[in-house]
Amino acid sequence: MKGVTGTEGSVNPKFALKKKDFSILVAQAELFNCEVLCQLLKQQGYNVVGKAVEMEDTLQQIRVKRPECVILESEISGQQSVDALRQAQDDNKRTKFILYTSKPDMRLMATALQMGFFGFLYAKDGLEELYKCFQTIDNGGYYYSPGFLTLLKNYGMNILTEDKKQQLNKLSKREKEILRLVSDGHTGGEIADRLSISYRTLANHKTNIAQKLDLESCRHLTRYGVGVRDYLQ
Known part of the structure; x- marks a missing residue:
């Protein structure tokens, strides 16, 4: 995960959750970044049940492993990220998606904000934001990282109210x-x-x-x- 190293040891206790019970699938376009993020999460005690660098593999693992959370990088498939969400939700209602982007596509993000994504992260965010995101979505909330909000503001976009x-x-x-x-x-x-x-x-x-x-x-x-x-x- 680009731009997130250096903060893996600074988790705030108030954001603690039952990490072993919170299964995570990491889906990122670049194998190296995917491997690095998986290892960082495992070091923190999170239950990483799989990793994928292609959309077809991502969908297959969601169907088989039924993870609590999927960290889905928008660059893995572009607009297909939204289609993947629709398909995965039809197969498994419990999985919650976090959209991670390093090369923002405004049209894609606008669509994603209307869809069922529970978390939104930008590449320049630290791992602390990802941990906060886990806690928030595990409690049924929605999480928008500071980096993601700044990104939207810079492009003149606003988050819709519920x-x-x-x-x-x-x-x-x-x-x-x-x-x-x-x-x-x-x-x-x-x-x-x-x-x-x-x-x-x-x-x-x-x-x-x-x-x-x-x-x-x-x-x-x-x-x-x-x-x-x-x-x-």
């Missing part, structure tokens, strides 16, 4: 597409032409979107859409 996540999850794929086009400043006519639908159908979609988002009227769609644009995949 309420907004739930609201966006109510929208269909087509409704999200319409909201994104509205937030990009396209007129009703342009959107209708682009999606090959009638203006009346578009108006009905907008009304439904506003209702699902608890907005007073369609006039508020643009402002709302701008605030969540990066998450409208």
Whole structure:
């Protein structure tokens, strides 16, 4: 795991958990980094049940070993990380995913923030942050490391509140597409032409979107859409 050496011996006692009962699968693109992280975690007493450097192997090990946690590096498969999460969740509801990124892809991260990832870490974070992440997700919470939050801020992105996540999850794929086009400043006519639908159908979609988002009227769609644009995949 790049950028995390040097802090492996400084675990705060308040973040202690039953390490032997917390099974971990490490999935990273580079074999050396994967081996190093596995060894560091084992030295700290964590139950590392497997490692993988390819997505197919990662999914197979999740199905067979059913780990409590998967540290999934976004670079191992890019956008397929999200697809892997969907597939793994269908196979095993108990596994919790931590997304680790060293080469941030804003579109991927925006999608991941809407999905079922429980933890988010950036390469420049120390191992202390990973240990805190373990404790937090083991207790049912979500963890965003300081490095990851800074990364989002630098790119002008914000983390959605749980309420907004739930609201966006109510929208269909087509409704999200319409909201994104509205937030990009396209007129009703342009959107209708682009999606090959009638203006009346578009108006009905907008009304439904506003209702699902608890907005007073369609006039508020643009402002709302701008605030969540990066998450409208």
